Amino acid sequence: MKAPASEQRKLLDLQAADNRVAQLQHALRSLPQEARLAELQRDSAAARKEWAGVNGELEDAKAEIARVEGDIETVAARAKRDEERLQVSSSSKDIQGLEHEIASLKVRRSNLEDIELAVMERMEEIEERLAAIVARRDDIATEERLLAAARDEQKERLANQLTAAVSERSAVAGGIQSDLLALYERQRDRYGVGAALLTRGVSLGSNMALTESDLAAIRSAPGDEVVFDPESNCILVRTEESGL
Template identity: 40%
Template sequence: MNAAPADQIRLLDVQALDLRLSQLAHKRRSLPEHAEIEALNADLAQLRDLLVAARTEESDTAREQTKAEQDVDQVRQRAARDQQRLDSGAVTSPKDLENLQHEITSLAKRQSDLEDVVLEVMERRESAQERAGELTGRVESVEGKVADATSRRDAAQREIDDEAATVTKEREVTAAAVPADLLALYEKLRVQQGGVGAARLYQRRCEGCRQELAITELNEVRAAAPDTVVRCENCRRILVRTPESGL
């Protein structure tokens, strides 16, 4: 393949722009905010699970407290009725009186036990409420951190995208001036060679594979016409000659 030396050198400009685009893409993928947001979201998910559990416990204990208080009221009302019967004198049989007094005593014990249950449930409910309140604050704090990190990430991405758009336009203009067959070969090699399809020959060294040319290969490059597109024997990339090639 033949191409004017100026077109071959222009290919190095295309390569430099492609490398810059690759660097920008890597920078975009590697923004520290990505890892920060991922870690924060993991913490947030865990905190939200704990908050759901705390709110569920709060709701459960609220129902449990209501039920326990209703049980206390029922026992209290029954004890009040029995006491009213006892005080009214309507019960005259000694045995019935004894049974009634025994029931009143039992109901008092039952009421005391149920009131203890109410207090225990209230304590658990208050603990769940405090836990839910604490977790709500922590969730809101981490949500704020996620929002801040997301804002910083988005700003960084916009800056990178703006530069990438500028480089892409410059690349389009530069590539349009390169002969189609030379550009096609470059694109093919760039895919095969990890993003570098053309490299400068500098001081007898290929800047693509960083290998110094053997004397026989160097002689072949020296003997090649200026418009001959030469390739590196080591990496097979297009080897572009410049005044600094050391030929």
């Protein structure tokens, strides 16, 4: 294909515009906040699971306290009844039996109160663990909120830049003759790079120095002849920097 050297040089501007668009697209796909937000979501899920487990312990402890308090009330009521019967009883046998039962009830109540105290202490420890989990969960939520806001702000900024870059790319492409543009697009779609500068015998498409035979072939090609990088297959644009 033939195209004026001035037209071929426009391909360098088009490739730069495509590079800019690709960079912005990559930046949008790999926002730095996303990885940390994913970690925080996992941490948040783990905190919720831990809170549910510890809260279950607390509910069990509350149920145990309720049972123990119920037993204490039962023992107290029975002891009160025995005390009342003892006050009015005249039978030495009954008095002896009531005194024995009252003593047993006192021991039973003391044991129950020890259990109640132990459970209350356990409840206090559980509540402290719950409070720590809630505090950690709140910290996670705060960091998530701030990071999400920063991500959204950066995403909007990059999206606006991408819109502008795509518009600029279209403007550059619109100034290139159609057959040359079609060739550039085809090479870029196939090989990832559409055009590159040949500078001092090095192709910036492959970042490799061309062989003497390749350079000789390019030297012999007319200035309006479109030539290709033998390594990357992109269009090689020749300028005064090419070292030919």
